[in-house]
Amino acid sequence: MxxxxxxxxxxxxxxxxxxxxxxxxxxxxxxxxxxxxxxxPDRRLLAVQRWARRANRNQGTQIPVSTPAWPFDTGLALLQSYFSQFVTSGFFFNQEDFFSNYLAGNIPKSLLRSLCAFSSSIFTPRANARSNLESHSRSWLVTPDLEVNHGRDDFGTGQLKAVEALLTSFHLSLYWYAQDSAFQHSIQWILQRQAEGDALSPQTALSVFGVYWSIRCIIQEPGTVDSRVVVELPDLPAFATVREISHSIQAGRRPHSENVDEDLRVVSRLLAFMGRWFRVREFITALRMADDPVSMLSELTRLDMQTTACYQSFKADWDFWRMSSPKSARKYFISEILYHQCRAVSHLHMYLESQQRDGADHEFIQLTGSIAFRQMLLLTEAVNRLLVMTPREQACSIPPVVGYSTFLAASLQLAALVHLRDHEVQRPLSNGDGLENALRACVLANLSVLSHMKCSWAPLQTLWDKLLPLVYQASLIVPEVEFFACQPHPIPLLHETTAMELQNYVTGHLSPIMTIVDIAEPFYLPDSRYDSSARSTDLCPPRELPPAAPYESPSAPCTGGTSATNELYEVIPEMHDHLNHLGLNFF
Structure with a gap:
């Protein structure tokens, strides 16, 4: 039957x-x-339904659970911290449109988790590690299985678009590198991905270490990072070379191992000066908190001696860039720029803080101003060499830290050029034309780098807003800068005699020169923030500036309409270059 x-x-x-x-x-x-x-019934459909019900149950208790509600106020506070303190947020998102979409609930949850976790780990003080903000970030992301499930839900259902997926991965990378065990997590992940047990190459290990090191030294605020900057490496044979390199650069010296080839030595030189830049940022923070800047002269001297000793330890690598590949040569000159930037910025801030507190008459303070300008000239020489060997289509490979240093050099040199022209009208100098041409060449070299970097760096519009009044006073126009950027430049840019005469002139008139320029620091320190609502399509200077017309500020960045995230869908092939520009793939 x-x-x-x-x-x-x-x-x-x-x-x-x-x-x-x-x-x-x-x-x-x-x-x-x-x-x-x-x-x-369709047995395949029943199997799918049973699998879906099983996925929604807690595997430990087999009790159906619901997704916890999003902590709206906590998320809003973390997002506000992200936009106010992370320098490249304006490149990724339009702040006004992003918050509008957040209030409407239109931001993918995985993207929100990555942004909030990164914000809490970077911008929440270590003393508040068990605060509400930190607990939320750890509950979202610290457990790898949890994040894999979140990523599978968003990526597998097609709810996360290509650019949003890339941004999520980018901020998740920053989050993991901000944790104390980030380097170990990254290494374990790489070791698991090695095919058939292949050994981990020193280049790969140093690349992972370099990303972690650059984020700690350049992106994070000094107050949120352990001042010792101690990095523990896995006890594996593949990390023997990287371990020696890490110990050397943390001590500010050149690695001496015979196993370190020239390419690794160039990268270690760059990493060493990143570590010195972190010490400079620590010094500037302490200088601004000091009651008497003159009392910090001994600390400045010790910092300058350590930076110079680090530079001297790498002196033997000076001729290597002539024989190396263009990529290694660019890394070499970026490290050269970092060295001069470390010395110039520390001395310049000592002079500025003393000038603001009526202590600029001290002879050692005058010496710091002279050293700062001299280092700016040497920095411009290195920038000019970098400009010569960097094709215009590869300008995004220039990291933002170079843009900041060229902004400082261009500001100071433009102010000196304006003061020199006014001085020539009242009292002509015997070598006035030579000094003016030298300053003009230096200014054009620095502005050319900023012109190369336009549309690639969020604070760039703010820097152009500060520079354009001085450009107008110096009778320069932006097309002239772009013409200079397309022409071959002499090396060296300045003769030693002209550089010394220029340094002597600026040192004798440094106080009135500094009244012409307003040098702020929108990139690293929190007291002067850039307009984070700037959009990537607005980050370029005006095409021309009429020489006879009074200066007018460029139009404000557009804040309405489509989000800047949507604009990036048209430039997905260029996103790798932009992330490379941020320093994450620079190694």
Whole structure:
């Protein structure tokens, strides 16, 4: 006798027990009724439904659970911290549109988790590690399985678009590198991805270490980072070379191992000066908190001696860039720029803080101003060499730290050029034309780098807003800068005699020169923030500036309409270059 898997329709409607015989059950035969059985269910559909119900259960208790509500106020505070303190947020998002979408609930949850976790780990003080903000970030992201599930939900269902997925991955990378065990997590991940047990190359290990080191030294605020900057490496043979390099650069010296080839030595030189830049940022923070800047002269001297000793330890690598690949040569000159930036910025801030507190008459303070300008000239020489060997289409490979240093150099040199022209009108100098041409060449070299970097760095519009009044006073126009950027430049840019004469002139007139320029620091320190609502399409200077017209500030960045995230969908192939520009793939 054949039985049906289900009861017949008549028995089901009358809620009677069905014998399920085919073609007619016993009860329908007794009443001479039409016996009809429903179609059998789709077993594949039932299996999918069972799998979906199982995925929504807690695997430990098998009790159905619901997704916890998003902590709206906490998330809003973390997002505000992200936009106010993370320098490249304006490149990724339009702040006004982003918060509008956040209030409307239109931001993907995985993207929100990555942004909030990164914000809490970077901008929440270590003393508040168990605060509400930190606890939320850890509950979202610290458990790897949890984040894998979140990523599978968003990526697998197609709810996360390509650019949003890339931004999520980018900020998750920053989050993991901000944690104390980030380097170990990254190494374990790389070791698991190695095919058939292949050994980890020193280049790969140093690349992972370099990303972690650059984020700690350049992006994070000094107050949120352990001042010792101690990095523990896994006890594996593949990290023997990287371990020696890390110990050397943390001590501010050149690695001496024979196993360190020239390419690794160039990268270690760059990492060493990143560490010195972190010490400079610590010094500037302490200088601004000091009651008397002159009391910090001994600390400045010690910092300058350590930076110079680090530079001297790498002196033997000076001729290597001539024989190396263009990529290694660019890294070499970026490290050269970092060295001069470390010395110039520390001395310049000492002079500025003393000038603001009526202590600039001290002879050692005058010496710091002279050293700062001299280092700016040497920095410009390194910038010019970098400009010569960097094709315009590869300008995004220049990291933002170079843009900041060229902004400082251009500001100081433009102010000196304006003061020199006014001085020439009142009292002509015997070598005035030579000094003016030298300053003009230096200014054009620095502005050319900023012109290369336009549309690639969020604070760039703010820097151009500060520079354009001085550009107008110096009778320069932006097309002239772009023409200079396309032409071959002499090396060296300045002769030693002209550089010394220029340094002597600026040192004797540094106080009035510094009244012309307003040097702020929108990139690293929190007391002067850039307009984070700037959009990537607005980050370029005006195409021309009429020489006879009074200066007018460029139009304000547009804050309405489509989010800047949507604008990036058209430039997905260029996103790798932009992330490279941020320093994450620079190694």
């Amino acid at each position: 054949t039985l049906s898997p289900t009861a017949c329709r008549r028995c089901r409607q009358q809620k009677r027990k069905c014998t399920r015989e085919l073609p007619s059950c016993r009860r329908c035969q007794e009443f001479a009724a039409n016996c009809d059985y429903p179609s059998p």
